[in-house]
Amino acid sequence: MNLQAIQSSGYEVVFGDASELLIDFLQKRNYSKIFFLVDTNTSEHCYPGIALNIAGDIPHDIIEIDNGEENKNIDICIGIWKMLLDFGADRKSLVINLGGGVVTDMGSFAAATYKRGIDFLQIPTTLLSQVDASVGGKTGIDVDAVKNMVGTFTNPQTVIIDPSFLLTLPKREIISGFAEIIKHGLIVDKEYFNAIKFIIFDDIDPLIIHRSVAIKNEVVTADPHEKNIRKKLNYGHTIGHAIESYSLQHDKNPLLHGEAIAIGMIAESYLSHKFADLQQEELNEICDFILSVYPSYKVDENSFDDLLAFMKNDKKNEDDKINFTLLNSIGTSTINYYCSEEEILESIKFYNNLIK
Amino acid sequence: MNLQAIQSSGYEVVFGDASELLIDFLQKRNYSKIFFLVDTNTSEHCYPGIALNIAGDIPHDIIEIDNGEENKNIDICIGIWKMLLDFGADRKSLVINLGGGVVTDMGSFAAATYKRGIDFLQIPTTLLSQVDASVGGKTGIDVDAVKNMVGTFTNPQTVIIDPSFLLTLPKREIISGFAEIIKHGLIVDKEYFNAIKFIIFDDIDPLIIHRSVAIKNEVVTADPHEKNIRKKLNYGHTIGHAIESYSLQHDKNPLLHGEAIAIGMIAESYLSHKFADLQQEELNEICDFILSVYPSYKVDENSFDDLLAFMKNDKKNEDDKINFTLLNSIGTSTINYYCSEEEILESIKFYNNLIK
Numbered sequence: 001m002n003l004q005a006i007q008s009s010g011y012e013v014v015f016g017d018a019s020e021l022l023i024d025f026l027q028k029r030n031y032s033k034i035f036f037l038v039d040t041n042t043s044e045h046c047y048p049g050i051a052l053n054i055a056g057d058i059p060h061d062i063i064e065i066d067n068g069e070e071n072k073n074i075d076i077c078i079g080i081w082k083m084l085l086d087f088g089a090d091r092k093s094l095v096i097n098l099g100g101g102v103v104t105d106m107g108s109f110a111a112a113t114y115k116r117g118i119d120f121l122q123i124p125t126t127l128l129s130q131v132d133a134s135v136g137g138k139t140g141i142d143v144d145a146v147k148n149m150v151g152t153f154t155n156p157q158t159v160i161i162d163p164s165f166l167l168t169l170p171k172r173e174i175i176s177g178f179a180e181i182i183k184h185g186l187i188v189d190k191e192y193f194n195a196i197k198f199i200i201f202d203d204i205d206p207l208i209i210h211r212s213v214a215i216k217n218e219v220v221t222a223d224p225h226e227k228n229i230r231k232k233l234n235y236g237h238t239i240g241h242a243i244e245s246y247s248l249q250h251d252k253n254p255l256l257h258g259e260a261i262a263i264g265m266i267a268e269s270y271l272s273h274k275f276a277d278l279q280q281e282e283l284n285e286i287c288d289f290i291l292s293v294y295p296s297y298k299v300d301e302n303s304f305d306d307l308l309a310f311m312k313n314d315k316k317n318e319d320d321k322i323n324f325t326l327l328n329s330i331g332t333s334t335i336n337y338y339c340s341e342e343e344i345l346e347s348i349k350f351y352n353n354l355i356k
Numbered sequence: 357m358n359l360q361a362i363q364s365s366g367y368e369v370v371f372g373d374a375s376e377l378l379i380d381f382l383q384k385r386n387y388s389k390i391f392f393l394v395d396t397n398t399s400e401h402c403y404p405g406i407a408l409n410i411a412g413d414i415p416h417d418i419i420e421i422d423n424g425e426e427n428k429n430i431d432i433c434i435g436i437w438k439m440l441l442d443f444g445a446d447r448k449s450l451v452i453n454l455g456g457g458v459v460t461d462m463g464s465f466a467a468a469t470y471k472r473g474i475d476f477l478q479i480p481t482t483l484l485s486q487v488d489a490s491v492g493g494k495t496g497i498d499v500d501a502v503k504n505m506v507g508t509f510t511n512p513q514t515v516i517i518d519p520s521f522l523l524t525l526p527k528r529e530i531i532s533g534f535a536e537i538i539k540h541g542l543i544v545d546k547e548y549f550n551a552i553k554f555i556i557f558d559d560i561d562p563l564i565i566h567r568s569v570a571i572k573n574e575v576v577t578a579d580p581h582e583k584n585i586r587k588k589l590n591y592g593h594t595i596g597h598a599i600e601s602y603s604l605q606h607d608k609n610p611l612l613h614g615e616a617i618a619i620g621m622i623a624e625s626y627l628s629h630k631f632a633d634l635q636q637e638e639l640n641e642i643c644d645f646i647l648s649v650y651p652s653y654k655v656d657e658n659s660f661d662d663l664l665a666f667m668k669n670d671k672k673n674e675d676d677k678i679n680f681t682l683l684n685s686i687g688t689s690t691i692n693y694y695c696s697e698e699e700i701l702e703s704i705k706f707y708n709n710l711i712k
Contacts, residue, residue, distance in 0.1 A: 032674055074430070074434060078430060078499065081499055081505065081506055082500065085499075085500075085505060085669060088676060090673055090674050091671060091672075092674050113469070113506045113507060113508055114505070115505065115507075115671040116494065116495075116496065116504070116507045116508055116509055116582075117509065117581075138472065139472075143434065143437055144438065144441075146441065149437065149441060149471065150437055150471075151469060151472045152468070152469055152473065153472055153473065225473075226472075313441060315446075315472065320444060320446075
């Protein structure tokens with residue numbers, strides 16, 4: 001099946017075989033040097049196939065980092081800058097980020113700032129990064145466990161989405177990425193939300209990915225610098241990000257991004273019912289569906305102070321108030337709600353009670 | 357004397373009393389929080405005067421760093437990011453960089469990347485930063501002594517130039533900054549080059565600063581991302597930057613930026629005579645004038661390998677070739693010359709022989 005390219009601001013998201021699309025792209029350009037940024041996983045599962053296809057034709061160097069969100073930090077980023085320097089990367093060089101969100105976020109930040117900016121290309125290899133990190137031009141790294149505290153808005157030259165990479169992923173990773181797909185349905189597209197209930201995790205329909213990218217692209221091209229409606233994509237993330245950060249610091253086996261966002265979406269649906277127009281029936285529908293997909297994770301009440309502290313550092317806040325996107329119904333949402341600390345904790349308790 | 361504001365790309369460079377201009381700017385905006393970034397020097401000599409004038413009206417926090425080029429590094433930058441976070445800076449906050457090039461370069465990089473970018477304002481307080489770092493939108497930090505290895509092109513909201521700050525500077529700093537003024541004359545304006553010979557270092561004519569900013573502004577607005585003619589500003593810097601970096605690492609009392617650039621301009625004038633159209637007479641005129649202003653500094657021949665290594669990391673290079681801007685005459689220049697390692701070392705020996 002041929003999926004149409006999606007036009008974003010100044011670049012395209014193309015779908016298909018990564019090697020073919022990459023060769024096609026490079027034939028039109030004239031880069032002085034080419035670098036692949038990979039992690040331990042993509043070095044083993046994704047890079048070899050591409051290397052086999054391009055090997056003789058396209059000389060390149062490889063920079064490898066350890067996989068895992070805890071590595072999306074400034075120290076690893078400094079390592080990438082130094083490797084680029086050591087390998088002689090100049091302003092006409094290209095960085096190809098081959099990996100999940102850690103590789104695409106950090107690799108694009110490293111490229112966007114190396115010698116004041118060199119070209120980069122995204123090849124997201126996880127479901128999460130294909131439907132989320134792939135479009136929107138956000139680059140970033142975590143500092144002191146504050147997610148994406150430092151970054152830029154910089155667009156890639158192109159984004160290549162190859163659904164076959166998903167076959168190499170553990171099911172837990174797939175289900176984590178699915179949280180962003182659920183979110184896309186909930187914030188702007190009820191029909192899509194109904195359709196994705198029939199997803200088959202072992203064999204994701206590429207049309208689902210395509211539709212999610214198209215939804216996200218529509219939102220981010222309308223508001224690239226997150227001044228207004230792009231904040232819709234923050235639904236589930238104010239509380240979810242805080243739970244994810246806390247879990248990263250405290251749990252032996254921390255939550256994956258999407259697992260935390262799933263909890264955030266339930267809590268923020270509760271707030272949507274209480275403060276926006278979300279009806280009880282749809283609240284139940286959302287909770288039932290999310291709980292049917294995601295494992296139970298009790299949020300420790302001892303973490304509440306830390307969670308609030310994380311939320312206060314959220315980039316969307318202004319004047320120390322914690323900013324939310326809430327649902328008016330499944331498929332419609334409104335930005336810039338502010339909820340009190342008490343109400344926020346109440347929403348987390350609501351989630352905790354559901355999984356009793 | 358009222359100096360006219362200079363229009364750059366999307367922002368203005370204004371001249372006059374810093375406090376008045378700052379109050380004027382802030383009255384038109386609505387920032388959630390305001391931060392001053394200062395260094396040990398400006399904290400003592402420049403900030404108090406401003407604080408006295410704005411104190412009651414404009415609540416703000418202060419972030420202070422040690423002065424000196426060796427502090428323009430990623431560790432100090434991380435410290436600035438964390439302070440911003442601790443002070444609760446959000447996307448509607450403003451950073452005011454009050455200082456020389458270290459403060460304006462690093463403060464603007466920190467602001468341009470904090471939470472993917474917040475507003476910043478430049479108040480350059482040294483002659484060097486007033487005539488050089490003030491316009492052009494370059495932000496940056498050094499990594500491993502490689503100057504500005506990491507940075508962005510991001511414009512400030514405005515630039516305030518208050519010539520009275522120069523009265524607080526040691527004469528050595530003034531003379532260092534003067535190197536960029538000489539450069540502006542040499543690359544595009546012979547008349548200006550002749551005029552600045554009569555500069556009085558103890559009482560710099562603000563018109564000189566204004567003309568230098570205007571020259572730089574004309575060049576950078578024509579080519580903001582340094583794809584072509586902006587490289588003219590690199591004259592003297594290919595060799596000068598390398599000597600500066602080496603001196604920073606090896607000398608007890610390292611060269612100031614402009615002192616190194618002065619050497620670079622002599623060496624690159626030699627290359628201009630050899631490879632471009634610069635005539636012997638003008639070469640002599642340039643050397644005589646620069647040597648009459650700057651102290652003698654013998655470039656150690658043992659440093660030559662290291663100097664070449666630094667030059668190879670210059671951001672303007674492509675394909676491992678070392679890029680130069682050369683003079684055709686005083687007041688005209690051409691970009692994208694490439695010289696061999698031998699020729700480069702010959703030009704440094706030429707300088708060394710002059711100061712024998």
